[in-house]
Amino acid sequence: MNLPQQHDNQISESDRRSFYKVIFSRRDVRGQFLPDPIPDDVLSRILYAAHYAPSVGFMQPWDFIIIKSKTVREQIHNDFKRAHNEAAEMFSGEHQDIYRSLKLEGILESPLNICITCDTKRTGPVVIGRTHIKEMDTYSSVCAIQNFWLAARAEGLGVGWVSILHENKLKAILNLPDHIAPVGYLCIGKVKHFYQKPELESAGWLPRMPIENLIYFDQWGDNSQTHNSSLVSQIKKDLTFPEHSVQEKE
Amino acid sequence: MNLPQQHDNQISESDRRSFYKVIFSRRDVRGQFLPDPIPDDVLSRILYAAHYAPSVGFMQPWDFIIIKSKTVREQIHNDFKRAHNEAAEMFSGEHQDIYRSLKLEGILESPLNICITCDTKRTGPVVIGRTHIKEMDTYSSVCAIQNFWLAARAEGLGVGWVSILHENKLKAILNLPDHIAPVGYLCIGKVKHFYQKPELESAGWLPRMPIENLIYFDQWGDNSQTHNSSLVSQIKKDLTFPEHSVQEKE
Numbered sequence: 001m002n003l004p005q006q007h008d009n010q011i012s013e014s015d016r017r018s019f020y021k022v023i024f025s026r027r028d029v030r031g032q033f034l035p036d037p038i039p040d041d042v043l044s045r046i047l048y049a050a051h052y053a054p055s056v057g058f059m060q061p062w063d064f065i066i067i068k069s070k071t072v073r074e075q076i077h078n079d080f081k082r083a084h085n086e087a088a089e090m091f092s093g094e095h096q097d098i099y100r101s102l103k104l105e106g107i108l109e110s111p112l113n114i115c116i117t118c119d120t121k122r123t124g125p126v127v128i129g130r131t132h133i134k135e136m137d138t139y140s141s142v143c144a145i146q147n148f149w150l151a152a153r154a155e156g157l158g159v160g161w162v163s164i165l166h167e168n169k170l171k172a173i174l175n176l177p178d179h180i181a182p183v184g185y186l187c188i189g190k191v192k193h194f195y196q197k198p199e200l201e202s203a204g205w206l207p208r209m210p211i212e213n214l215i216y217f218d219q220w221g222d223n224s225q226t227h228n229s230s231l232v233s234q235i236k237k238d239l240t241f242p243e244h245s246v247q248e249k250e
Numbered sequence: 251m252n253l254p255q256q257h258d259n260q261i262s263e264s265d266r267r268s269f270y271k272v273i274f275s276r277r278d279v280r281g282q283f284l285p286d287p288i289p290d291d292v293l294s295r296i297l298y299a300a301h302y303a304p305s306v307g308f309m310q311p312w313d314f315i316i317i318k319s320k321t322v323r324e325q326i327h328n329d330f331k332r333a334h335n336e337a338a339e340m341f342s343g344e345h346q347d348i349y350r351s352l353k354l355e356g357i358l359e360s361p362l363n364i365c366i367t368c369d370t371k372r373t374g375p376v377v378i379g380r381t382h383i384k385e386m387d388t389y390s391s392v393c394a395i396q397n398f399w400l401a402a403r404a405e406g407l408g409v410g411w412v413s414i415l416h417e418n419k420l421k422a423i424l425n426l427p428d429h430i431a432p433v434g435y436l437c438i439g440k441v442k443h444f445y446q447k448p449e450l451e452s453a454g455w456l457p458r459m460p461i462e463n464l465i466y467f468d469q470w471g472d473n474s475q476t477h478n479s480s481l482v483s484q485i486k487k488d489l490t491f492p493e494h495s496v497q498e499k500e
Contacts (some may be wrong), residue, residue, distance in 0.1 A: 010313065011268075011272060011275075011403070011404055011405075011406055012268075012283055014264075014268065014405045015268035015271055015272065015404065016268075017268075018261075018262075018264065018266075018267075018269055019268055019270035019272045019400070019401070020295070020299065020401070020404070021261065021265055021270045021405040022261060022265065023260075023299045023302060023397060023400075023401065024299075024302055026302075026304070027355060030328070033363050036491040040480050040481045040483075041484055041488070043481060043484075044484045044485045044488045044491075045270070045488065045491060046483065047465075047485065048274075048461065048488060048491055048492055048495075049270065049274075049466070051278075051459075051461045052273060052274055052334055052492055053278070053396070054278055054396075054399065056411075056413060056449065057455075057456070058448055058450035058451055058454075058455060058456045059456075060458070060464075062464065063464045063465070063466060063470075064464055064465050065466045065467070065468070065469065066465065066466070066467050066468070066481070067468050068467070068468065069468040071480065072468050072469065074368075076389070077261055083381070083382050083497070086381070086382075087378075087381035087382070088355075090376045090381055091334070091376055099378065104379070105380070109427070112478055114374055116449060121465065124455060126341055127454070128337075128349065128354070128450065129354070129411075129413045130353070130413065130415060131333070131334075131336065131337035131340055131419070132333050132337070132413070132414055132415060132416060133415070133417060134415050135296070136389075138411050138433075139386075139388075139392045139395075142389045142392035142393060142396070143392060143395070143399075144395045145389075145393070146304075146392070146393045146396040146397065147273060147396065149304065149393075149447075150400070151269070151273065153261070153268070153271070154261055154266045154269040155261075155266065156261055156376055161304065161306075161379075163306060163379045163380065163383050163386050164379055164382055165382060165383070166379060166381070166382060172477040173471045175392045175468055175469045176469055176470050177470065178472065182261065183389070184389075187323050188278065188458040197500075198308055199439075200307065200308035200378065201308055204363070205307075205308060206307070206308045206309075206373060206376070207251035207311075208310070208332070209301075209310050211297060211298065211301045214283070214301070214312065214313045214314055215297075215313070215314050215316065216313060216314070216315045217316050217317075218315070218316070218317050218318065218322050218372065219322065219423075219424055219425045219428050220315060220425045220427065222315075223448065228298060228345050231290045231293060231294065231316070234291055234293075234294045234345075235294045235297065237294075237296075238291070238294045238298060241294075241295060241298055242298055242302055
């Protein structure tokens with residue numbers, strides 16, 4: 001079959017609604033994992049989504065280390081506990097108490113962990129689009145992580161990104177060569193439920209920032225004109241758009 | 251109205267198909283931009299998608315600098331040209347010729363550019379989940395970029411990430427304070443068409459890597475067991491899944 005070089009790419013209104021439903025119902029899952037194994041066909045689709053992320057110079061710098069081994073996960077979990085204790089000491093007063101009460105990972109409860117890496121040497125020393133901003137390879141792996149995360153949500157699975165780890169320890173446990181960076185360490189699995197809002201927002205740790213405060217035109221600086229713009233009026237009108245996208249039935 | 255704390259989050263089979271259609275039809279657009287302005291309601295929805303990306307410690311470190319000014323875009327474009335020439339010199343022989351023939355940005359042709367930044371000081375010096383891996387704030391902004399990119403595709407718009415720029419020059423043109431990093435500089439707009447495959451793949455610059463070569467189990471190293479796994483068998487069976495997702499009609 002000869003595939004066309006261009007395609008019509010019609011995304012319907014209904015496709016768009018479905019897409020936003022996934023975007024706005026995605027959560028960082030820590031405490032709601034169920035131990036059920038993930039079927040191969042589901043994981044395969046999620047990995048394809050990750051592999052089709054954008055990458056600088058089509059470098060595709062990612063690898064996927066799929067971790068089921070209890071022993072390996074226990075080693076990672078031990079490092080998490082050490083880092084978590086160190087982290088708690090960095091917060092003071094009430095914030096330290098709240099910090100210690102938060103459940104921040106599901107390494108052992110989830111059926112599967114996955115480390116998405118970046119091979120900084122892939123495709124050779126000069127990469128299109130990475131000649132001036134060297135971090136572009138890592139950013140490509142982060143895009144793969146976000147695709148993975150969203151695809152998992154589309155498959156009804158939760159993902160949590162565990163970043164309270166010592167990178168050198170993580171590299172040692174996973175036996176990563178020097179030029180392979182462990183960009184994201186993720187837990188994935190079925191969940192009891194998804195929360196309606198991010199847990200740190202619900203816990204009162206931090207509020208959702210008003211998006212209109214984050215918008216500038218043409219340059220950083222005085223954003224007084226921001227508040228007179230028709231775009232910002234529209235944004236204020238759309239305040240409940242994320243919430244309604246999630247509630248929408250087909 | 252009292253919203254439930256948890257929601258059922260049923261993502262239907264049809265939602266999932268729509269989601270994957272967006273994932274697999276997203277492209278890095280350079281040469282196909284049309285000058286048509288982007289309606290406020292469309293841009294508003296895309297910005298909400300970016301703002302609802304995951305962020306470490308719910309830090310939401312991003313700002314959105316929306317650039318319509320011809321003058322500012324010309325300054326950026328001039329820096330691109332300089333960086334692009336420097337980049338060309340890094341490639342040798344035939345690769346340099348191909349590099350020079352590639353169209354790599356749509357700064358002036360697209361109706362709008364946007365810089366998505368990272369405020370490394372937002373929410374104070376200690377951030378949950380960023381106590382050990384300092385780059386987590388930047389990674390959050392990259393997740394926002396990927397959400398932005400996908401949402402644009404869901405709205406029928408193309409996005410191109412321009413990374414052939416001098417970061418210090420970009421910061422100066424956009425008047426960014428020291429603690430604000432310009433993570434991604436994007437062009438966005440309607441397009442004549444989307445390509446079926448990434449342009450660098452079609453141009454024969456690099457092939458799509460077989461995903462089964464990128465999978466390890468439990469640790470980096472010998473991946474001989476990989477090729478006997480039921481997951482990898484499934485992945486090989488799903489080789490045409492991305493292509494079929496795009497072609498699928500409702």
